[in-house]
Amino acid sequence: MSGKTIRQTVTFKASPHDVYEALMDSRKHTKFTGGKARISRKVGGRFTVYDGYAEGTNLELIPDEKIVQTWRASDWQEGHYSKVTFVLEPFGGGTRLTFVQTDVPDIWCEDVGQGWRDYYWKPLKQMLEKVKKG
Numbered sequence: 060m061s062g063k064t065i066r067q068t069v070t071f072k073a074s075p076h077d078v079y080e081a082l083m084d085s086r087k088h089t090k091f092t093g094g095k096a097r098i099s100r101k102v103g104g105r106f107t108v109y110d111g112y113a114e115g116t117n118l119e120l121i122p123d124e125k126i127v128q129t130w131r132a133s134d135w136q137e138g139h140y141s142k143v144t145f146v147l148e149p150f151g152g153g154t155r156l157t158f159v160q161t162d163v164p165d166i167w168c169e170d171v172g173q174g175w176r177d178y179y180w181k182p183l184k185q186m187l188e189k190v191k192k193g
Contacts, residue, residue, distance in 0.1 A: 062141060062162035065172045068155060069180045073187035075123045075147040075154045081183055082126060082145060091186040092178060109178075115140060123147060132171070135164055156180075 071078055081087045088096035094109035099117060107114040112133050119127035124147055129140040141162040148155045163171050 062139075062164050063168040065158070065160040065163055065168065065175070067158045067172070067175060067180070069158070069184070070150055070153055070155050071184055071187050072153040075149060077187055078147050078154045078156060078183070079123045079126070081187060083120070087186075091182045093182070115143075118142070130160065132167070135167065139164060 081091060083098055083100055085096045085098045088098060088108060092109060094112065096106070096108040098104075098106040098108070100120070102117050102120055104117050105114065106117065106128070113130060114133075115129040115131060117126070117128050119125060126143075126145040128143050130143045131140045139162075141160050143158070143160045146157040148157070158175065160171070160175075
């Protein structure tokens with residue numbers, strides 16, 4: 060089964076470390092998505108997010124710089140995985156996240172692309188950029 064590629068870039072007013080931790084820490088991930096996340100922090104380790112809607116395996120982890128994972132949604136054809144890559148770079152006092160997802164089933168590509176914007180980048184930005192009062 061062939062698929063399409065999604066490419067997105069988003070910037071955050073937060074450090075690469077904070078962005079990496081939000082994506083890889085089960086509690087923080089659960090907090091910004093609103094769905095239960097269980098994320099291994101080891102290469103070869105598995106993860107499930109959004110109450111089990113999506114799952115996969117960590118292929119490459121470079122703390123504060125890069126995350127590469129297999130990824131599939133529960134409503135995709137059985138056994139079909141895409142590959143997601145998150146690259147984090149310091150940018151203007153914050154972080155530029157470059158996201159690429161390959162082998163997304165054609166019929167899901169538009170929904171998945173919009174899903175990353177609505178259910179990941181927007182709430183992640185809100186959580187990371189919340190003005191700390193103190």
